[in-house]
Amino acid sequence: DVKVTQSSRYLVKRTGEKVFLECVQDMDHENMFWYRQDPGLGLRLIYFSYDVKMKEKGDIPEGYSVSREKKERFSLILESASTNQTSMYLCASKEGGVNEKLFFGSGTQLSVL
Amino acid sequence: GQQLNQSPQSMFIQEGEDVSMNCTSSSIFNTWLWYKQEPGEGPVLLIALYKAGELTSNGRLTAQFGITRKDSFLNISASIPSDVGIYFCAGEGVYNQGGKLIFGQGTELSVKP
Numbered sequence: 001d002v003k004v005t006q007s008s009r010y011l012v013k014r015t016g017e018k019v020f021l022e023c024v025q026d027m028d029h030e031n032m033f034w035y036r037q038d039p040g041l042g043l044r045l046i047y048f049s050y051d052v053k054m055k056e057k058g059d060i061p062e063g064y065s066v067s068r069e070k071k072e073r074f075s076l077i078l079e080s081a082s083t084n085q086t087s088m089y090l091c092a093s094k095e096g097g098v099n100e101k102l103f104f105g106s107g108t109q110l111s112v113l
Numbered sequence: 114g115q116q117l118n119q120s121p122q123s124m125f126i127q128e129g130e131d132v133s134m135n136c137t138s139s140s141i142f143n144t145w146l147w148y149k150q151e152p153g154e155g156p157v158l159l160i161a162l163y164k165a166g167e168l169t170s171n172g173r174l175t176a177q178f179g180i181t182r183k184d185s186f187l188n189i190s191a192s193i194p195s196d197v198g199i200y201f202c203a204g205e206g207v208y209n210q211g212g213k214l215i216f217g218q219g220t221e222l223s224v225k226p
Binding site: 042058 | 122154155203
């Protein structure tokens with residue numbers, strides 16, 4: 001089975017802190033994604049990557065950056081956390097190509113105080 | 114950009130009842146996926162649909178890829194308490210970029226024993 005592992009289930013940070021959310025997948029998938037989930041808004045794509053060192057903005061990239069130095073690891077960075085970034089963050093991965101299934105990690109619930 | 118409208122937003126049903134939810138879009142999709150998210154977890158794939166008109170079952174769950182390629186529905190028959198969760202539809206658009214999916218807003222299902 002595909003495993004997508006997010007390093008923290010819960011995080012509490014202060015406004016202005018730099019925050020790193022880590023994600024690792026064990027199936028050699030090309031594509032990796034970061035979503036945030038908020039009640040009533042569903043899943044919104046922040047950034048995605050289709051190869052090492054490649055990244056593309058999603059629908060809501062403002063206030064975030066990403067890093068993909070190795071194929072299995074995709075990091076989401078909040079340069080200066082703000083209270084409106086309190087949310088559930090979900091990492092996902094899939095094979096390259098069309099019609100491939102997307103697999104999610106368990107999520108990181110981030111609270112910014 | 115492409116958007117998915119998922120309805121209903123929430124459902125409160127009695128155990129044993131059947132459930133139906135659907136997603137619609139103004140644009141065409143190549144793939145429809147249905148996910149379930151339980152509290153504190155990431156979404157888990159239930160059913161994947163790849164062809165217009167396709168009808169696929171997974172136990173008590175049945176999903177269809179609409180003929181127009183702009184909609185999909187998910188039915189759950191004889192609901193049980195463990196069906197509780199948030200159900201998301203997701204689509205892969207025709208002009209897909211890097212394998213990313215578009216998600217609906219989710220349907221929150223509550224089942225009363």
